[in-house]
Amino acid sequence: MTAARILCVDHDQSHNDALLALLTELGHVAVSSVSPLRALEIVAAEPFDVVVTHLAMTEMDSMEFFARLHGTQPDIPIVVLTGQGSMDAVIRALRAGAYDFLTKPVDPSLLAACVARAAAHRRLRIEVQQLRRVVSTRAPQDGLVGASPALEQVRDLVGRVARSDASVLICGETGTGKELVARALHGTSERSSNAFVAINCAAIPSNLLESELFGHVRGAFTDARSTRRGLFVAASGGTLFLDEIAEMEAPMQTKLLRVLQERTVRPVGADSDVAYDARIVSATHRDLEKEVESGRFRQDLYFRINVVKITVPTLRERRADILSLAELFLARATARSGKAGIRISPEVAERLLAYHWPGNVRELENCIEGAVALARFTDLTIEDLPEKIRAYRSDAFVMIADEAHEIVSLETLEQRYITRVIKIVGGNKARAATLLGLDRRTLYRRLERYGLES
Ligand SMILES: Nc1ncnc2c1ncn2[C@@H]1O[C@H](COP(=O)(O)OP(=O)(O)OP(=O)(O)O)[C@@H](O)[C@H]1O
Ligand SMILES: [Mg+2]
Known part of the structure; x- marks a missing residue:
């Protein structure tokens, strides 16, 4: 005993x-x-x-x-x-x-x-x-949560290019998970046992960026008290992640182009080149083609870094992932705050699905963290959500009515609406039933009646 x-x-x-x-x-x-x-x-x-x-x-x-x-x-x-x-x-x-x-x-x-x-x-x-x-x-091996077709495409592309050394450009709105994709790429590559080195090109003043990336010798400039290798060399054998690459200024773009072509760097103040062996992954939230067109980004550099392009979809384009992501963030936040057992109520799930998420996955993460902080020991309620999400008016209904430009019977409308909700939750019928306010058996009966079982 x-x-x-x-x-x-x-x-x-x-x-x-x-x-x-x-x-x-x-x-x-x-x-x-x-x-x-x-x-x-x-x-x-x-x-x-x-x-x-x-x-x-x-x-x-x-x-x-x-x-x-x-x-x-x-x-x-x-x-x-x-x-x-x-x-x-x-x-x-x-x-x-x-x-x-x-x-x-x-x-x-x-x-x-x-x-x-x-x-x-x-x-x-x-x-x-x-x-x-x-x-x-426990997120899937690559750390990317979600099973929507749009994310599956990204996963598939990551799997296919991970093993090559081709330069990859990752595009996508803010907060969509570009850095996570870069890490997944590194993690599934043969370089995964070596370093993943990330640098945010927008966060470093341009006069320091060169020595940061390429290194410097002692005495190269006032603060250079000792010789330092740069990130290109530090990432040798591994992956160098150049985040926010569109923010790099023109002179630096020229230097970077040379470094990528020659596969050597010249540390600031040095008189010879050093070879490096890093796989280059870049990311930007900007439309880089437009930046090229308007002359703000070098076209030859764009071709160099963009051998393979991965576009990370916005959260709006993969609503089927919203609830799985919300549950991941909920589990993390409740584990941290000791509020284990809190769940997402159906009303909250409905608002999360309706909202347009301009800040994408990061916004969802912040929203859930904030809600857990406010929550009592009961399930999350609408009052725990930020005002803009609570007040967001979904146009889902208007869309079904408009789609057809016609007057349809309530039954047809119901059929279309059910189809739509099932699609939004990625085919999870239990979830769809909760959102529709039906018990599962009733939903199955309606699906059967409309011939929508599969
Ligand atoms: N598919 C996903 N599964 C799990 N977590 C995700 C996923 N996508 C994004 N996240 C999480 O969302 C947050 C934002 O992701 P990340 O920093 O990679 O976005 P980003 O596109 O680089 O954003 P920014 O443009 O603002 O730099 C991170 O906390 C990340 O872990
Ligand atoms: Mg980022």
Whole structure:
């Protein structure tokens, strides 16, 4: 038997003492309190496996005690003690979430069995929660969460070009996951055991960028107190990620072009070249072709860095991934804040799916983190969402009506709407049913009726 930590709550100290003696004899660690308020403080301060409490308490109504205890410690099983002939109270207690009951005078063997079961129940609940968290936080191998066709295309492209040394240009709106794609590319390449070196070209003043990238020799400029190798050499054998490459100024573009052509760098102040062997991956949120057209970006450099182009889709273009991403961020945020068990309510899911996400995945991540910070220990509600997402008016309905430019029967409209929702959630019928406010069987019946089962 595993020893359990048990808290006994009875307003009668002599009853507490008797119970404590029994439990200690059974090999458990027991603590008692005559006050339910004090008991709440005790469980908040240290972990317990089981709470055994008398039903009729003077200081606080038992139901309130249960609610407050489960409000902060939803996993602690409560065993209630009751006198003979108070079955009504027991039933109410069980309905209010008590785990089991024992009648007084307590039979030691029943007490032993009941406490052992309750403690095992709690361990199991915690284990399931931990497993769930591990499963949902563990992103697929490449770290990219999502199964939408648009993301599958990216994944496919990453898989195909990872093994070559071709330069890759990653494009996509802000927050779509460009850096994550660059890391996935490195992680699945043969260079993965060597360094992934990232530099944000927009964040470094142009006069420092050259020595940062190519290195410098001692005394090359006032602050160059020692010789330093640059990032090209540091990334040798691995991948160099040039983020926000469109922000690079013209003179630097010219130098970079030469470095990419020759596959050598010349450190600032040096009089000879150093070879490097880094795979070049660049990223930008700008339309680089337009930058070339307007003369802000060198065309020959553009061709060099853009041997293969990967365009990361916006979140709007892959709504089917919104809920899986939201669940990933929820699992991470709740694990950090200790609010395990919080879920996304159907109303919240509906708003998340309707919103247009101009800041893409990063905006969704911030939104969920903020919501978890605001949330009580209940599931996320609409009030936990930022105002702009709460107030966002979806034009989904208008779109179905407009699409056809025709008046259709309610049945046809329903059929189209159901099809649309199923498409939005990536074919997950359980999710679609929740959003539509139907139980799953009703949804299946309608699909059957409309011949939409597949
Ligand atoms: N498919 C995905 N699965 C899991 N997390 C993702 C995914 N896409 C993006 N993220 C997360 O979203 C956030 C933004 O991603 P990332 O920094 O890669 O975007 P970015 O396109 O480089 O943005 P920016 O243009 O603003 O630099 C990160 O926290 C990243 O981990
Ligand atoms: Mg980025």
